[in-house]
Structures are given as structure tokens and as C-alpha cells.
Amino acid sequence: MGISQPLMTDTETTQKKFVTQQLAERPENTSMQQSSLSSVEVGRGSIVANIVSTLLLRIASRTSFVILGFYLGEHFASATIVAVVLEAFYISELVLAPAMGSLSDRLGRKPFLLTAPVLGIGAAVFFLICALLFPQPQADKFDVKLVVLLLLVLLGRLLEGAATGVNTPASLGYITDTTTGSAKLRTQVMTAFEVVTVGGLALAIPFGGQVSNFLGTWGFLVVVALHVLNLGLIVGFIKESTHHEARADHGSLVESLRMLGNKRIFTFLPAWLSVNALVGAWITLITIVLAYPNPAADMRFPGQLLYGGFSKGSATMLLGGFGLLFLLGMGLWMLVLPRMRRTTTMLIGLGGLSISIIVLTLINGLAENPQSIAPQAMTELIVLLVPLVLGIVLLSGFTPAALTQMASIAETQKGKRGAVMGLYSVVLGIGQLLGASLGGMSVDAGGFYGLMIFSVVLGLLALASVLYMRAHRDDLI
Structure with a gap:
């Protein structure tokens, strides 16, 4: 992990010197060279x-x-x-x-x-x-x-x-x-x-x-x-x-979709889509699942603490707590992510997903509903919250690592950076829609356990994509 970053920096430095030298030897490209250099002088403001x-x-x-x-x-x-x-x-x-x-x-x-x-x-x-x-x-x-x-x-x-x-x-x-x-x-x-x-x-x-x-x-x-x-x-x-060369004619306005032919993008998209579907399913469905009214919830899926019985206020607060932990985790990841290989961060994130799924599954089996939870089960619940918090914080590192990977791929596509990053919105939207719809079917089939099974499937798809990227060193760009 510690070796890959300097190698990448040296390569980029060498390439930049070569390009600058070539441009300097070609007077007709002087304006383009100035435009390229100005793109990094906009200032942090x-x-x-x-x-x-x-x-x-x-x-x-x-x-x-x-x-x-x-x-x-x-x-x-x-x-x-x-x-x-x-x-x-x-x-x-x-x-x-x-x-x-x-x-x-x-x-x-x-x-x-x-x-x-x-x-x-x-x-x-x-x-x-x-x-x-x-x-x-x-x-x-x-x-x-x-x-x-x-x-x-x-x-x-x-x-x-x-x-x-x-x-x-x-x-x-x-x-x-x-x-x-x-x-x-x-x-x-x-x-x-x-x-x-x-x-x-x-x-x-x-x-x-x-x-x-x-x-x-x-x-x-x-x-x-x-x-x-x-x-x-x-x-x-x-x-x-934007660079001067980025304003050249590129032909089709659907360049983002053509970018799917890029090997690095194509092999990475399953992981990116799966995680977006997972987030879409959890954010959209968790409050609905938790707030499903009793006694209908207990009759439909008995023995599931996290299926029904919560008030709308409690369900919203729990989802808000998840969002707060996710934000805190991303803030912490910001400090260490530049020092790590991107697929390493993604694998740690998927490990956090595994921890979260296991802990939530155990919590779901502690009682019939929130009103019937026993003192011993309450103690177990408090103990289980510790690994759950850890899992969510670890999971939060996947998203910024994935987005950084997309940006690094975009940098290799001269004049097509916006086209590549346009895929972010496409995959995000498709993931949200698929996650909410397929996740809803999973809930209808198995309650909260169904949602967790759906999450496992998405996690495995993401894992296969990340391991392929790592094996082919597609994240070292």
C-alpha cells in the first residue's frame, strides 16, 4: 500500500514534464499549454x-x-x-x-x-x-x-x-x-x-x-x-x-454512455452500482420497515424486532443516527484515504458492510417488537451497538474511495472528464431506483431478514468487482 502512491506520483510527474516539453517545442500549442496550466490555478477558494x-x-x-x-x-x-x-x-x-x-x-x-x-x-x-x-x-x-x-x-x-x-x-x-x-x-x-x-x-x-x-x-x-x-x-x-483541449469537438452528446466501453469503468461499475443500490434500499426502506404498524407487523413476520412497532419519530431518529455516523466516518476517512490504495479502502468498507449485516441480523432476532424486549435482550442490544457503529464507520469509506477512482479514470480521458463523471449521476440514480424496488420486494418476501439477504447479494457483487480491479491493478492510476 505504501509503495503504490509514490510510484503513481513519479509517473504523473514524468508524464507532465514530457508533455510540457513537447508543447514548448510547438509554438502553435502555446495557448493550449497556458490553458492547461491555468486549470490548477483557480485557487482553493x-x-x-x-x-x-x-x-x-x-x-x-x-x-x-x-x-x-x-x-x-x-x-x-x-x-x-x-x-x-x-x-x-x-x-x-x-x-x-x-x-x-x-x-x-x-x-x-x-x-x-x-x-x-x-x-x-x-x-x-x-x-x-x-x-x-x-x-x-x-x-x-x-x-x-x-x-x-x-x-x-x-x-x-x-x-x-x-x-x-x-x-x-x-x-x-x-x-x-x-x-x-x-x-x-x-x-x-x-x-x-x-x-x-x-x-x-x-x-x-x-x-x-x-x-x-x-x-x-x-x-x-x-x-x-x-x-x-x-x-x-x-x-x-x-x-x-476546463482545459483548452477539453473544448474540442467530441461528437456525440452521449459520450458518457460510450465511456462504458472503457475497461476500467466497465469492471468498476458493478461495485459502484451495488453500493448505490444498497444505500438506496436502506435509506428508502428502513423507516418504512421500522414503522410498519403492529399487530399487523408481528402477524406478517413474527419474531423480528426491526420489522414494525417503532413510531415514525423513532424510525426517523434511527435513520438520522445512521446518516450522522456515515458522515462522521467519511470525515475520518478523509484523513487516511490519500495514504491508502483505493481498493484496500473499498475492501475495508465491504468488511464494514459485513459487520453491519451480521449485527443487524442478530439484533433483529432479540425480540418480537420494541415493546416486548426483555432486560437481558436489552443488555445484548447495547453490547451489539458497539460493532454496529464500527461497521457503519468502516462502510462509509467505500463511497469516497469509489468516487476518487472515478475521478482518476476521468483524468486519463483527455477532454472527456465531464463525460466520465456524468456516469456518477447515472449510476447513482439507477442504483437508488433498483435498490428501492428490489429491496422492497425482498422486504415483502422476508421482512427485515429479506432486506439483509438482499444486502448480502449486493455486497458479494461489489466484492467480486473490487477484487477483479485489485488483481488487474486498475486502481493504481
């Missing part, structure tokens, strides 16, 4: 501003999600209708992310960073207009007004998804541009990106709930304010980062 911009976008979009969820949930008895409308967010994100990554390679990152909050403002205004036009929708009567409302909300969610689809590949491409030649800085910034992504979602849930409680649907104006603040931050503090 621009990098920090880019990370803060991502945080603001995540908080704004999730706050909007919470307000909209309360608005629809108060008037629609069908959870399926509400879920379908809200999850339309991922459709536009999946469609746009690859194309936006390629376009940001041609046109620069900043235009797309600026476009994202503008789309977010449009979506929030759209939702506010919907709420004003339909303050008390009659969901029990299917008519033209109801169809119009659902279509308007659907359009707004597609706009929000477009904002993320435009922002994420450009933001990640920006990080890749500005950290070229510094593996340590890249690892730290990529980890920070993951921290604000998860942290923004975690902070926005209680924040959005309070905004909704005090302002109702007028809370969409708070969302607008967050996007305006983000827009000002991008205009004032983020400098353009």
Missing part, C-alpha cells in the same frame, strides 16, 4: 465554493421534496401516486447527466453550474403556483383539475431532476480539473463532495419539515432564496476550470 454550491443545491432540492411531500400527502391517500410523481426526479437526471457531462467538456463547467440553480428556481416557483391554484385538491374525485395538478407537479419534479443532472457531472468534472496532479487534494475534495451530498440531504429533512410547519407551501419561497444564494456564490466565487 473556487474549489470550496463549488463544494458549498453542491451543499446548497442538495438542501434546496430536498427541502422542496419535503414540502411537496407534505402537500401531496395531506390530500392523496394513494402512496403509489405520490411516489411515482416524486420519483420522476430521477428520470430527467438520468437522461440529462451523460449529455451534460459531455457538453461541459466542450463549453466549460461554469455555464452548467449556473444553469442548475436557475432550473431549481423555476421548479420551486412552479410548485408554489400549483399550490396556489389548487390549495385544497380533491384527490378522491378523478377529474381534469386533478390531472392538471399532477402533470404540473410532475413537470416541476422533472425540472428539479434536470437541475441535479446539469450540476453533478459539471461539479465533479470541475473537481477533476482543479485537482489534476494532486492525488491527496483530489481525495480530500471528493470526500468533501460526498459529505455535503449526504449531509445536505440529512440536514434538509428536519429543515424542510420546520419550513413546512411554519410556512406551508409558501416555504417554496425559502427554496427559491437558497437557489438565489447559490447563484450568487457561483457568479462571484467560482472560476472556470
